[in-house]
Amino acid sequence: MLPLGLARIARNQRYTAQSTATRYGHSTRLQISQNDSLTGGGLLRYLAAQPGTLNLQAVETILLFAYGSTDGNIYSAPPFLQEQLVKLTDAAFFSNTGFAAFPALNPVMAQAFNLMFIALANLLLPSQFPLVYNPPDGTLYPASDIPFGAPWTPGTQYRVGQVVSPSTFQTFGQSGGQGTWVPQQTGFLFQCIQAGTSGNAASQPAWPNTFEGEVADNAVEWKECTPIFISGLPDPAAPTAPSTSVDLASPIINGATVRLCCTLVNPQGEGINSLVDLQGNLDAAKVLSWTNNTGGPVDLSVLLPAIPAYLLPAGTLGPDFGATGINLYAFIDTDSSAAASQIVDPTYYALVNPAPLGSGALAMISAFPGGQQLPQTSTAATTDTVGNVDTGLRYLAVFFQTATVYQTGFTNSAPQAVNVTQSGWPIQCLRLPVGPYNVQARIVASTVAGASAAGPFTYISQADVESPGFNQSNVNITSTIISDNVTTTALLNFTDTYLPGASDVTNYFDIIQIPPCVDVYFAKTLQRAVYTGAVGYQSGHLFSDIQNPEMVRIPGGNLQVSENDGDRCVCYREIRGIGYSFKENSGYGIEDNGGDPSTWGARQIWAGNGPVGASAIDIAGQDDSEFAIWAHRSGLYMFTGQAPMLISRERLADWETINWDYGHLVKVRIDQKRRLVHVLAPINGSTVVNTRFTMDYYFGTADPVIFSRMQGRLVPNPQGRKWSEDDVLFNDALYIPQKSLSAVQAAGVDVKNEMVFFAQDGSIKTMTDGQYFDEDYDGNQVGYFSNWIGVLSNNAKRTFRKLAGARMFGTGNGLWNIVAYDDNDTPYLLTGPLSPILLTPGQRTRADVPMPDGGTIESLNWAVGMDNGGVAGAWWQVYSSDLMVIDMWPNVPG
């Protein structure tokens, strides 16, 4: 009887309860890209109604994703419809994203909320911003994005549509050049109109403070794009170009200071001018301050500002509401003694007649203005739509929503003030920036009147009706989502009693663009996506918001685990519903307290081992429980919630052949159907994965041999694990757990409960039962050397023995070499009359094979081996064998 699991060499083997056999071969199922080594794969399976319907028929989709490391492309394909292979990283992808090709990576892919997330890294260091695949449109997008009005940063790839704010570098007192770029609130935002990489830190562009002003930034082109919200005509710019002429009768005497501001007028009335900036200080952009230093009385001439094009009657506002003229107001302070509070008080300003004047007109002041005081309430309605927006100063912030329903958030520079001075007016948005290519909607959030620019901000997801009761008429509330990426104007109506109950997005200030990371994982218990190895967060994990896999807030979403202890944080996984943070040499249980992840606890559970890389761990079910298996330098470990257990001690010699300098490439993948653990690893100095260790745990994961007290010796363990080292060049694998009848698939191919392998030849392969050859990229048969060598003897006596021959019982097809090995591992091919032994399919063969030369070789122990000679299609399955030996000297001390 074969001592199961005690093979010294088990190569390309598979096991049954009573036999060891040549493993099944692998068939090429998907040709992705020939010789483009597939180093990462992913599975996306979802059941969803067709958009806009409730039809669930034939819409279950199983998509495989593959990454080719040679050219860095990502593909999707439904298994196994070859004709639907899609190259996701096509020219449009690179054109839209501005990304350069990203070859030579080992990405990690994870499904979350019916989206496929891809972390682009080499399993050690992050490389690119993560990606997300959106099934409804079959497109690969950058996951998350910069917040609306993000601070400009140097050396950054920007794409068309992204909106940034002028920024400053802030060190926060840190040394060594540490720090971050923070937004500078200039009141202006800029949109990328030509993609490229921004300049260096010393070359931040001189941002223009002009309407639609443009500026170049290395390869990037920026254009002023500040959203424009009005409720009535807005404050115009200050007059410019002061010039003088002597006039002895003028009140503008030497030493006098003249302050000039303007209002806009339209056929409905006159706007106002707040005179001040958001800090309440006199705003030089709105008020011209000029002091007479000429030595005598003068008349003062100025140029009125031009009416912005978007406010002209020819623009959006039309002839009834467009600005048709400008009123000039002056405050002549003859001895420049006015207090600070007076110069920002509109009641000190009076209208300069004649009025109104035209856009950009020349005006002269030669006397105290005799017109009315500067109005404080606008009468210049800009729409005839009756609104209900409460009066007062409020802030509105725009942000984008992408195709994956990710909402970008916004920065401190994003909120724009609008002063609603008149009840019954809505808020008009005259310029709503069009977002990047992946934006599907723009959203406007608003504070209530009187709140600060810090919020609270809420937005209204759908149009509604506010019922005030008391037999009062309903108030129509407009949605503040503009559900396209085209419209640039909007009319918003809401009340301050409704807003607080709308969708609160105040914490969107904290949303960050997910940095390049090594690992992405969907924590199903938490309903969050978890990113690990992210730039700037190497000691912990970034947790998304609940059910918002792309939305990560800092602070709040970052969980530091034993920060900066020299032990790299590898990944986060859930086992039996409990979250664990895996570091290279330790593990921490994560204690969710219901608050933000940054407040959670991380309690060390064990130390001494951990997954060598983010893919060197897998979670699978076993009977009624769940377990994790990971590869560490010291061996393969299994964890079921208590303590890690080494399950590879019998393969120590093989384990040490792994090139641990490239250990991060190791992948552990579990085939739950066949109960196999695949360890894909680089061995013997290889820098790429070049072998597969397969551990069979069909009957258990216990040690393969146990000590029998009754027998006083080691005996095979029926619940023991069994190993095989396979000659396959697979970089990654994944298990497809299920499919339904409606899943799209090729006829005759079943992908449920199937393990698929991502091969170095650029194809995706599966194991085909009963097939004893592998297929190359084109499907040609490739043989493999199936070999098993083990110690044969149920009675481990320590005696020298002569080998007379072997008695074998097996089945198979074709060549069946039987070899005996002595203590020096010298092979002796056992041959007989039918040598070489050829097996016939469907027949069980019992063979007594004699030792050549009559069995003259003596050895303390004899081993037997079987192989198929590496002949494609040749296989064997051995049920039992026995060596016929002749004891020579009994009881030799061992």
Added chain:
Amino acid sequence: MAGPTVSRQKMVAASRGDSAALLEVLCQLATTTTQQQAVTGTTPKNNVVAGQPNSSAPVPPQATGSVSILGGAYVVQIVNPGGQSPISAVQSAEAAGNPNLNSPVQPQKAIYHQIRASTSPAFNVNSNTQTFGGNTGQIQTYWTLTGLGSGTWFIQFRSSYDGINFNRWRNANSGNALGGLVNEVTEENAGNSEWALFTLPGNLITGVGAGIVADQEQFGLAEQVYSSGMIAIAGPNGFPPQGNGVSGFTLSDVDIVEPATGLAGVVGVPDFPVEIRCQMAIADGFSLSPSFANVFAIAFDPTNENVTLYEEPGGTTVWAVLRLPGGARIALGQGKNLDQTQIWVPPALTWIDPSRMMSICSLTDTPQDQAPVTGFGQNQLSGLVAAGNYLHDSGHLGPAGVQSVNWMAIAWQQGTDVQTINGFPWLKIQLQGGHAMFLGAGQSASGTPVVLPAGCSFDNSLSICTPGGSDNSGNHMRGIQRCAMLFSAPWLVYTDNSSTWGGNVNWMIAAWI
């Protein structure tokens, strides 16, 4: 009305389980009951519960009211039914030729008012409707509504005798909206005076007040202004009957009645009572006779940042400098000078010049040993020099340097919006929304109409007149029968109780649009 007869036969059938009969009986009963209730009036009626509205309770007739905007607040003035409009009391008295104290008719029973403001004429919940006066209302008729915020507001009020049962909501200002806190001129009655209030830069509420006050009577001030920030003058206008010739006015003053302790312990802006003195010297050398007085005042908050006060060191002259919209400064001054002396002007105010100044004067402090007079001789500022004396029946003016002159002056900076009409200056203070206040002064012959700036009318004006001269009647005046603006002309009437004569009239007018 006869109801259907309920069939006993059906009742018996119903009692035996006939459902159709039961239904019929019940329908007949229901019909009968309804008709019976209609006949006997048993329809449920609200019981009168104490503290709850009762539709049959008496409610007041509708009051009237107006709203204006002043200093960022809405001023609501309700006129109780039966009450006399306080707005035109002074002019009504003057027009009647019988200057006398104002005595509006008061309601016989207290009336409680509620006021509500809304951004919509619908006065619904979504229109930020705010109600003032509590649940039961208040008896006050003058309301200052602050904090309503910007925007257009509609205001209504309603009235009640008991604070429970109110009449219908009534629109103020005929239902017109008041928009945007546009500062305008607000008229306000203060008992024996009328005030026109407006707002200067810095939210400086400024009022022009005028009234007819008896000697030793207190002059009423509007609520928003302070006597410590008041520039005023008083001049004679009417007198209680008396039969002696007079030698002049011993008193024609506006006195602030400060407590003996002065400003000690005063919290806030000082605002002491204003007492008017107007007294004639009987030509017997020792007797005195009271007179009624015109009072004209410009008042404000002296602590406002837009006010700078200058006081004559050791003297009585006070100047207040205020900024107008646009930055122009005006200076309001008052003082008392002996005839032929120069008034004090703050050295810092180099821009004060007689060419940019208007003024009005009144004679006072005449010695009691003077001879009887026909009327006023001179009573004005000539340049910056006071000129004041009386005309004697000989046709000669009294000696120089004897009489004292109370004066009130308004000066302005170069470049200020001042227009000249018929030789008289009119200073324009432009407000918002087309509203403006004009201040003009001059001297005209009695009965000569004054032309107001365009857009103004005497209906919206307050004024004072003081004697500026006298016809040489050869008679001794017993008093000044009238010195006031009547319709559009200033009138001056001296009397010796049998004949009357006139003369030049000094006038100062505040008119607004």
